[in-house]
Amino acid sequence: MSTSQGHPQRWVILGVICLAQLTVLLDNTVLNVAIPSLTRELHAATSDIQWMINAYSLVQSGLLLTAGSAADRYGRKKMLMIGLALFGIGSLVAGLAHSTTQLIAARAGMGVGGALLLTTTLAVVMQIFTAEEQPKAIGIWSAINALGFGGGPLIGGFILNHFWWGAIFLINIPVAVLALIAVVVLVPESKSPGSGRPDLLGALLSTIGMASLVFAIISGPGHGWTSPRVLGAAAVAVLVLGAFAWWENKVAEPMLDLHFFRNRRFTGAVAGALLLMFGMGGAMFLLTQHLQFVLGYGPLEAGLRTAPLAVTVILLNFTGLSAKLSGKLGTPLSIVLGMVLMAAGLVAIAELDSGGYVGTLLGLVLIGMGAAIANPAMAHAIMSSIPPEKAGIGAGVNGTLAEFGNGLGVAVLGAVLSASVASGKSLASGLNAGQLVGAVAVLAGGFLAAGLLRRAERVTA
Numbered sequence: 014m015s016t017s018q019g020h021p022q023r024w025v026i027l028g029v030i031c032l033a034q035l036t037v038l039l040d041n042t043v044l045n046v047a048i049p050s051l052t053r054e055l056h057a058a059t060s061d062i063q064w065m066i067n068a069y070s071l072v073q074s075g076l077l078l079t080a081g082s083a084a085d086r087y088g089r090k091k092m093l094m095i096g097l098a099l100f101g102i103g104s105l106v107a108g109l110a111h112s113t114t115q116l117i118a119a120r121a122g123m124g125v126g127g128a129l130l131l132t133t134t135l136a137v138v139m140q141i142f143t144a145e146e147q148p149k150a151i152g153i154w155s156a157i158n159a160l161g162f163g164g165g166p167l168i169g170g171f172i173l174n175h176f177w178w179g180a181i182f183l184i185n186i187p188v189a190v191l192a193l194i195a196v197v198v199l200v201p202e203s204k205s206p207g208s209g210r211p212d213l214l215g216a217l218l219s220t221i222g223m224a225s226l227v228f229a230i231i232s233g234p235g236h237g238w239t240s241p242r243v244l245g246a247a248a249v250a251v252l253v254l255g256a257f258a259w260w261e262n263k264v265a266e267p268m269l270d271l272h273f274f275r276n277r278r279f280t281g282a283v284a285g286a287l288l289l290m291f292g293m294g295g296a297m298f299l300l301t302q303h304l305q306f307v308l309g310y311g312p313l314e315a316g317l318r319t320a321p322l323a324v325t326v327i328l329l330n331f332t333g334l335s336a337k338l339s340g341k342l343g344t345p346l347s348i349v350l351g352m353v354l355m356a357a358g359l360v361a362i363a364e365l366d367s368g369g370y371v372g373t374l375l376g377l378v379l380i381g382m383g384a385a386i387a388n389p390a391m392a393h394a395i396m397s398s399i400p401p402e403k404a405g406i407g408a409g410v411n412g413t414l415a416e417f418g419n420g421l422g423v424a425v426l427g428a429v430l431s432a433s434v435a436s437g438k439s440l441a442s443g444l445n446a447g448q449l450v451g452a453v454a455v456l457a458g459g460f461l462a463a464g465l466l467r468r469a470e471r472v473t474a
Contacts, residue, residue, distance in 0.1 A: 020141035029195040030134040038161025043169040050178040061113040072124030074416035075224030079216040081132035081409025090202040096129025101189030108182035135408035149336040152389040156330035205402035215268035218257035226250035277469035282394035285462025290418025295426030296451035325381025345463040351387025352459025356452040363448035
């Protein structure tokens with residue numbers, strides 16, 4: 014569909030796809046609070062718990078590029094419907110699982126549906142909104158990401174206080190059914206015209222390569238970065254992703270056109286998004302430990318005290334304030350401002366919190382303000398530098414960066430924490446060191462992205 018006028022029901026459709034998006038994002042974090050219940054009722058070992066969590070993220074991250082390409086080729090509405098159906102079925106199986114094996118398999122199936130949903134939702138936004146409205150629409154889409162990130166532990170904690178662990182999955186089913194009906198009725202179909210033969214080898218290589226890379230990253234902290242498990246997975250990732258790049262550069266109709274990376278606007282946004290997620294993913298991982306082990310809050314209390322970040326993002330994006338500010342400043346300055354605010358928030362958490370919550374609260378609000386400005390600008394820069402018919406693969410790139418950057422941030426900043434504690438420093442000092450490393454990464458990402466985007470604007474001026 015052309016974005017010259019926009020779809021007449023575009024804002025209603027945005028609400029529908031945000032509902033689908035929220036369900037997927039909640040499942041990224043909701044399982045963490047159920048670990049004690051799963052250990053007790055399913056007699057799950059530590060390795061079982063790890064696979065319950067990782068099966069979802071591994072499958073989802075591995076399939077994001079392939080899912081985006083499939084949406085462009087076969088229809089974004091069709092893939093959105095399939096994604097909702099798979100996610101709902103997987104949630105049903107997970108909620109009724111009687112063994113760890115069944116739950117792990119169900120989580121993997123949910124990961125397939127999640128990959129389809131994460132790519133098609135953003136692609137549909139780009140199709141149904143005008144170019145002028147896209148920044149605001151993407152801002153709302155980004156706010157839902159923040160709500161999903163912060164809401165998982167809260168919703169999971171509430172459900173587990175009243176029901177058994179399976180309810181955290183079964184609650185997805187009515188939401189998925191409602192969203193599926195709304196998609197059938199409201200969402201228009203769109204796909205890339207004149208698609209040639211599917212790039213099956215590229216899809217296979219990207220799936221194996223990304224899954225291996227994410228597996229190496231998430232295994233590093235627990236098994237050691239020089240362990241055969243981690244080095245083997247990393248070697249497979251390097252070889253397979255190298256083969257993927259070679260193949261995509263050779264094949265006539267690639268799944269991911271590597272010429273996109275010659276576009277400074279695209280490259281700048283990609284570099285910034287990766288460093289932003291690296292810094293933020295790792296820093297937020299450290300924050301949960303700071304709230305529980307340093308400030309002494311319980312899991313539910315800690316979750317409640319991270320809420321100001323999500324609330325700030327939602328308020329600025331749903332009111333359109335962040336989109337208006339970005340329109341006045343332009344994309345490069347918006348990204349710099351947003352990431353400076355985010356870095357300042359991380360510094361506030363590390364340096365101003367002397368055993369109380371005030372420094373953390375200030376830091377969370379600053380991070381939320383920065384994320385509300387920088388994230389939509391970055392996502393819009395990525396999506397607008399790719400031809401509209403490739404919106405699905407663009408969303409796949411955006412999602413892959415988020416998964417990879419987040420996982421790498423958790424691994425690296427977690428290693429900084431471990432090294433600090435091993436050297437004799439206190440846990441609080443180690444957590445603060447990790448936050449400061451995250452702040453540096455976010456700042457570097459902001460200035461790198463802004464510089465490349467500014468150069469791209471000068472070339473096209």
